[in-house]
Amino acid sequence: MSLISLQKAAYAETHFKFRLPWSLLYRKHPEILIDAPFQVQGNLAPEIWIVARDADRFPCDFFDLKLSISKEGEESFDVSIDQKLHLSKNFEFHSLWLPQLKPGHYKINASFKTSIQKKIKTWKRWTYPFLKATPLQIHVLQDKYFVPKGFAAGEMHCHTHYTSSHVEFGAPPWVLQRVASQVGLDFVLCTDHSYDLAFDAKDYTLETKPDERFAALKKEVEHLDKEPLMLVGEEVSVGSHQNKNLHLCVLRPKEYIPGIGDSGRYFFKNKPSLSIPEALQIINGPCFAAHPLQKMSFLERIVFNRGYWDSKDLCAQAQNPVRGIQFWNGSLDKGFKKGKAWWVSLLEKGVRVLPIGGNDAHGDFNNTVGIQLPLISLKQSQKHLFGKVKTVIPVDGDLNENAIVKSFEKDRLYLTNGPALWWTRTENGLVFEAQSSTDFGKISAFLIFAKKNTHSKETLILKLKNLSYYESQSLSFQDYAYLRAELHTQNAYALTSAAFADFKNES
Numbered sequence: 001m002s003l004i005s006l007q008k009a010a011y012a013e014t015h016f017k018f019r020l021p022w023s024l025l026y027r028k029h030p031e032i033l034i035d036a037p038f039q040v041q042g043n044l045a046p047e048i049w050i051v052a053r054d055a056d057r058f059p060c061d062f063f064d065l066k067l068s069i070s071k072e073g074e075e076s077f078d079v080s081i082d083q084k085l086h087l088s089k090n091f092e093f094h095s096l097w098l099p100q101l102k103p104g105h106y107k108i109n110a111s112f113k114t115s116i117q118k119k120i121k122t123w124k125r126w127t128y129p130f131l132k133a134t135p136l137q138i139h140v141l142q143d144k145y146f147v148p149k150g151f152a153a154g155e156m157h158c159h160t161h162y163t164s165s166h167v168e169f170g171a172p173p174w175v176l177q178r179v180a181s182q183v184g185l186d187f188v189l190c191t192d193h194s195y196d197l198a199f200d201a202k203d204y205t206l207e208t209k210p211d212e213r214f215a216a217l218k219k220e221v222e223h224l225d226k227e228p229l230m231l232v233g234e235e236v237s238v239g240s241h242q243n244k245n246l247h248l249c250v251l252r253p254k255e256y257i258p259g260i261g262d263s264g265r266y267f268f269k270n271k272p273s274l275s276i277p278e279a280l281q282i283i284n285g286p287c288f289a290a291h292p293l294q295k296m297s298f299l300e301r302i303v304f305n306r307g308y309w310d311s312k313d314l315c316a317q318a319q320n321p322v323r324g325i326q327f328w329n330g331s332l333d334k335g336f337k338k339g340k341a342w343w344v345s346l347l348e349k350g351v352r353v354l355p356i357g358g359n360d361a362h363g364d365f366n367n368t369v370g371i372q373l374p375l376i377s378l379k380q381s382q383k384h385l386f387g388k389v390k391t392v393i394p395v396d397g398d399l400n401e402n403a404i405v406k407s408f409e410k411d412r413l414y415l416t417n418g419p420a421l422w423w424t425r426t427e428n429g430l431v432f433e434a435q436s437s438t439d440f441g442k443i444s445a446f447l448i449f450a451k452k453n454t455h456s457k458e459t460l461i462l463k464l465k466n467l468s469y470y471e472s473q474s475l476s477f478q479d480y481a482y483l484r485a486e487l488h489t490q491n492a493y494a495l496t497s498a499a500f501a502d503f504k505n506e507s
Contacts, residue, residue, distance in 0.1 A: 020375070032051065034126065062113075188230050249289075258274060287320075324354035333383075347458065354411065446467060
């Protein structure tokens with residue numbers, strides 16, 4: 001079992017005490033929080049979620065939910081919700097709908113009451129100890145979230161309630177699908193940890209049958225609505241060429257892929273279950289290096305034997321190499337900057353690997369709350385919000401699993417936390433198009449990079465500043481090996497994959 005929290009912030013599990021007699025976080029009431037999507041399409045009313053965990057151990061009544069809603073420059077207003085709930089399950093999600101709101105940025109302060117053994121208590125936002133309540137922040141868009149015709153926007157890295165451990169828990173697929181619709185996603189790839197699938201959900205230290213849990217997750221997803229499209233993947237712990245544990249997100253595994261090397265259940269027994277070449281022989285679809293250069297603590301490297309991705313680990317010459325690297329992991333932090341620099345260096349060497357964006361969200365619709373130190377403290381941030389960073393791919397015909405798999409065989413996609421930025425091949429080159437909106441601000445910088453066949457490094461060949469909401473640029477490949485673009489708006493960012501001049505699989 002884990003000695004220290006080394007995971008991303010998530011819905012926090014505070015009742016696990018490692019069989020110890022005490023925990024500063026332990027309370028005899030369920031974990032309850034009010035959550036909501038960070039962004040809502042302008043044609044929809046916001047959906048608010050009441051999340052409860054461990055109410056089977058600490059049954060309670062929930063009532064008197066009050067929301068104070070404010071928008072900059074306007075008078076705030078209150079909404080009282082006459083909804084009484086008896087919470088008694090291990091894991092519960094309940095929703096309610098707000099009236100449709102005008103476009104803009106909103107802050108919502110939430111309070112509610114609980115009654116446990118006739119003792120009534122008032123809470124602000126959540127029941128977590130020692131953690132100051134923060135307001136929900138919702139950006140209501142002017143209209144439907146814009147995705148170019150022939151493209152689909154997806155969340156490429158998130159976790160369901162099958163990722164559940166000593167320090168965290170995720171959200172059910174049906175909830176993720178509802179939130180995806182609000183945010184503006186067309187598809188969601190659920191990538192639960194291979195090691196969490198291998199252990200029992202009620203007692204995280206007991207091994208179970210991962211094949212059965214993986215099949216149960218697939219069955220849950222198969223019974224959902226067709227839109228947004230929900231896909232079952234896996235975040236597999238694999239062994240690097242240095243025998244360190246790395247994470248590999250797999251798009252379409254037919255069956256569970258073992259990987260418990262960094263589960264933390266066996267203290268310092270942390271040898272990888274499978275090497276990357278061994279895993280690639282099993283994997284039947286696209287796979288992506290997860291958060292390859294995200295900063296790790298010293299203890300994470302020692303206790304869990306985790307390492308950083310290296311070019312050797314991509315197995316570029318394998319029959320099914322690692323197709324992309326997910327260096328945009330929820331925020332534009334140092335991990336993003338290092339990961340993007342690594343990606344560019346690979347392109348310069350001729351390694352045709354895709355950029356991938358995702359959020360590593362464990363629930364986390366509005367802000368991330370998780371364990372900082374087990375038994376002792378919690379943390380929160382605005383990173384890793386479900387659907388915030390989108391990978392937008394071209395799709396021919398109907399959106400389905402096969403179409404998505406086929407799309408990743410091509411070299412055409414873009415990553416964004418707001419505006420659209422895409423390219424289309426012409427007879428001799430490309431047309432780059434950028435589309436922003438009042439939601440994300442005017443284009444402040446439009447950048448195109450290229451690498452000449454005779455040069456070892458890429459260079460910036462075009463920089464346009466202070467534009468309006470749309471821009472289009474046509475370029476010829478000339479003697480360029482590849483072209484790619486980046487876009488900065490007043491409050492958002494996007495980048496494209498690299499278009500190689502001799503790529504032949506865009507049909």
